[in-house]
Amino acid sequence: MTWDFAPDRPIYLQLQELMKLNIVSGKYSPGEKLASVRDLSIEASVNPNTMQRALTELERDGLVQAQRTSGRYVTNDMEAIRNMKNELAMELIDSFFSKMNEIGYSKSETIEIISKAKEAGNKDGNS
Amino acid sequence: MTWDFAPDRPIYLQLQELMKLNIVSGKYSPGEKLASVRDLSIEASVNPNTMQRALTELERDGLVQAQRTSGRYVTNDMEAIRNMKNELAMELIDSFFSKMNEIGYSKSETIEIISKAKEAGNKDGNS
Amino acid sequence: MTWDFAPDRPIYLQLQELMKLNIVSGKYSPGEKLASVRDLSIEASVNPNTMQRALTELERDGLVQAQRTSGRYVTNDMEAIRNMKNELAMELIDSFFSKMNEIGYSKSETIEIISKAKEAGNKDGNS
Amino acid sequence: MTWDFAPDRPIYLQLQELMKLNIVSGKYSPGEKLASVRDLSIEASVNPNTMQRALTELERDGLVQAQRTSGRYVTNDMEAIRNMKNELAMELIDSFFSKMNEIGYSKSETIEIISKAKEAGNKDGNS
DNA sequence: GTGGTCTAGACCACT
DNA sequence: GTGGTCTAGACCACG
Numbered sequence: 001m002t003w004d005f006a007p008d009r010p011i012y013l014q015l016q017e018l019m020k021l022n023i024v025s026g027k028y029s030p031g032e033k034l035a036s037v038r039d040l041s042i043e044a045s046v047n048p049n050t051m052q053r054a055l056t057e058l059e060r061d062g063l064v065q066a067q068r069t070s071g072r073y074v075t076n077d078m079e080a081i082r083n084m085k086n087e088l089a090m091e092l093i094d095s096f097f098s099k100m101n102e103i104g105y106s107k108s109e110t111i112e113i114i115s116k117a118k119e120a121g122n123k124d125g126n127s
Numbered sequence: 128m129t130w131d132f133a134p135d136r137p138i139y140l141q142l143q144e145l146m147k148l149n150i151v152s153g154k155y156s157p158g159e160k161l162a163s164v165r166d167l168s169i170e171a172s173v174n175p176n177t178m179q180r181a182l183t184e185l186e187r188d189g190l191v192q193a194q195r196t197s198g199r200y201v202t203n204d205m206e207a208i209r210n211m212k213n214e215l216a217m218e219l220i221d222s223f224f225s226k227m228n229e230i231g232y233s234k235s236e237t238i239e240i241i242s243k244a245k246e247a248g249n250k251d252g253n254s
Numbered sequence: 255m256t257w258d259f260a261p262d263r264p265i266y267l268q269l270q271e272l273m274k275l276n277i278v279s280g281k282y283s284p285g286e287k288l289a290s291v292r293d294l295s296i297e298a299s300v301n302p303n304t305m306q307r308a309l310t311e312l313e314r315d316g317l318v319q320a321q322r323t324s325g326r327y328v329t330n331d332m333e334a335i336r337n338m339k340n341e342l343a344m345e346l347i348d349s350f351f352s353k354m355n356e357i358g359y360s361k362s363e364t365i366e367i368i369s370k371a372k373e374a375g376n377k378d379g380n381s
Numbered sequence: 382m383t384w385d386f387a388p389d390r391p392i393y394l395q396l397q398e399l400m401k402l403n404i405v406s407g408k409y410s411p412g413e414k415l416a417s418v419r420d421l422s423i424e425a426s427v428n429p430n431t432m433q434r435a436l437t438e439l440e441r442d443g444l445v446q447a448q449r450t451s452g453r454y455v456t457n458d459m460e461a462i463r464n465m466k467n468e469l470a471m472e473l474i475d476s477f478f479s480k481m482n483e484i485g486y487s488k489s490e491t492i493e494i495i496s497k498a499k500e501a502g503n504k505d506g507n508s
Numbered sequence: 509g510t511g512g513t514c515t516a517g518a519c520c521a522c523t
Numbered sequence: 524g525t526g527g528t529c530t531a532g533a534c535c536a537c538g
Binding site: 036037038052055056066067068069070071072 | 510511512
């Protein structure tokens with residue numbers, strides 16, 4: 001997870017996405033306190049406003065909660081995190097099936113291929 | 128399969144990719160005669176040179192063969208097509224596992240989820 | 255009915271308003287003896303002068319009466335209380351119609367809607 | 382509908398609210414083209430960014446749609462407008478019942494009073 | 509110190 | 524010209 005941004009997509013979206021991944025994958029634990037907007041923005045080398053926008057969007061998603069004066073925290077709502085994780089997974093899966101379909105594999109064929117992937121490269125790291 | 132191009136990647140690469148998909152997915156049949164570079168370039172609204180380059184690359188991949196005077200044909204080498212299809216599939220699969228890993232699903236978990244996807248939306252189009 | 259004040263309006267006005275509500279809604283009974291200015295001010299965490307001013311205004315409204323030496327009492331004049339209650343209600347009602355009008359409901363439409371509200375959430379607390 | 386703002390609430394929220402009222406009340410017609418961000422911001426004497434934020438929120442509410450280069454338009458989705466209108470009305474109604482309850486009128490009593498308001502002040506303007 | 513808001517001014521892509 | 528994004532820097536309320 002490097003700290004650089006594609007030039008063709010809004011930075012705040014990429015920030016949002018990265019932090020979303022960190023939360024759903026468990027790198028940020030539920031209830032964990034986040035660094036301040038200012039510190040995070042320095043770390044990512046972006047303007048504080050940009051970082052704030054990303055965090056505001058995450059709040060809207062229910063993954064982060066702001067405590068007026070004491071900082072921001074990853075939500076404690078495990079359910080919300082699970083839901084977001086499922087949602088992200090569904091998007092990846094749909095996209096995957098769609099692309100496989102484009103090169104000529106039906107959904108059932110794709111499932112069959114994947115099922116046989118067990119043996120190969122056992123990089124099975126849990127995040 | 129629309130006919131427009133992303134502005135941030137070389138068009139010839141995108142053309143090459145699209146035709147590669149058409150071949151491996153069977154939309155272009157083995158041995159089928161392709162339209163002339165000129166006609167193809169018109170159809171895609173690109174410069175003939177750009178189309179030419181895409182086709183040259185496809186020749187290097189062995190998916191297309193030029194018959195000196197009579198035009199270009201999709202290869203008859205079913206094996207080459209199968210290989211290319213497999214190669215593309217492997218790239219998609221690797222990428223898919225990698226992204227799923229980013230949101231916290233191990234390879235085996237991903238396989239399990241996919242296996243259960245059988246029931247949902249049976250858009251099982253055989254290309 | 256919480257015991258904290260908006261920082262942007264005079265506290266004595268807010269005190270007055272709160273006590274007015276308590277009287278017209280019946281939480282303070284007609285003829286009931288009020289605590290001393292001193293005690294009331296402590297309870298509300300305000301300066302005694304502020305509380306004094308609120309009570310003075312209530313006297314002018316006729317809702318509270320001072321008995322020279324024995325303290326202040328909620329008025330016995332049921333009529334005065336009823337009038338004040340009606341006046342407050344009329345203000346609320348006018349304001350309500352006005353706001354409904356702003357979002358596009360005429361007075362008669364508003365009445366119609368309200369009339370249908372009977373069924374929903376029967377939080378029908380009698381003061 | 383004057384063009385000044387309360388100093389105690391974010392301007393962008395007040396802008397959003399005002400435009401929301403204009404849309405649901407029909408002052409802005411469905412499909413109508415809005416002035417540009419810049420012009421609107423000048424009209425309201427606020428920074429363009431502030432106006433843009435308000436409009437962005439309205440887009441999220443589905444009341445406004447941005448056409449990349451040609452400007453912003455009030456949504457054509459009458460259903461969305463109706464829903465927002467209902468939502469706003471429900472908030473007003475709940476708040477109204479709640480305040481009436483504070484001064485001692487139960488829900489049914491309030492409904493009764495309102496129903497009798499027909500005769501008085503016939504300001505029945507449809508916005 | 510924290511987050512929240514606002515302004516000012518810039519650059520970009522699109523057409 | 525339009526909307527979208529980003530930066531820079533300021534002020535405020537809260538505690």
